[in-house]
Amino acid sequence: GENVEQHPSTLSVQEGDSAVIKCTYSDSASNYFPWYKQELGKGPQLIIDIRSNVGEKKDQRIAVTLNKTAKHFSLHITETQPEDSAVYFCAAYVQNFVFGPGTRLSVLP
């Protein structure tokens, strides 16, 4: 079955800097790759997603890139703000969603 790895597990950045989180997947049939943000005491919430026919997608300060050949995709957050502090999960979908283990992002003021 599908296996999703995610790195790093924790990430601390200074406010205003960029943050990058990387994920790899194993099943080449996976065709949809969402990113979820989970704040303390809340459930995960979708922040951006990308489908297998697209290489890059951007939404304001957030972007996702996909390399199907290498089977990896990345989340890029620019101009980080304290409210970006949360746990971020990547996922890959083939028949069901398979999630990565998460990255705890801390944005230091």
Place this chain on the structure above:
Amino acid sequence: ETGVTQTPRHLVMGMTNKKSLKCEQHLGHNAMYWYKQSAKKPLELMFVYNFKEQTENNSVPSRFSPECPNSSHLFLHLHTLQPEDSALYLCASSQDDRNTGELFFGEGSRLTVL
């Protein structure tokens, strides 16, 4: 507010108790899910229901028993649980279980088994 409501938010139970978790979605979706979230582990899919029919049981022990009376409601009945079952249980919904669209999560039910 994601449109997916879970109750209770916190639950403490003994190993011999029977309790239930409830999930309700107001999004008109047809698929509902139970996930288990444990510390430092990926979200684990437990069950999937599509149009009230169970389409996925991810080798979950029988001490967890799901029920989906309609497309808007999902329950997880708990009995004779073990301390290692302590976790955050997340309910989610989506348009259907074949659509690679967005999963909408509730805020979870934090379960502690003593």
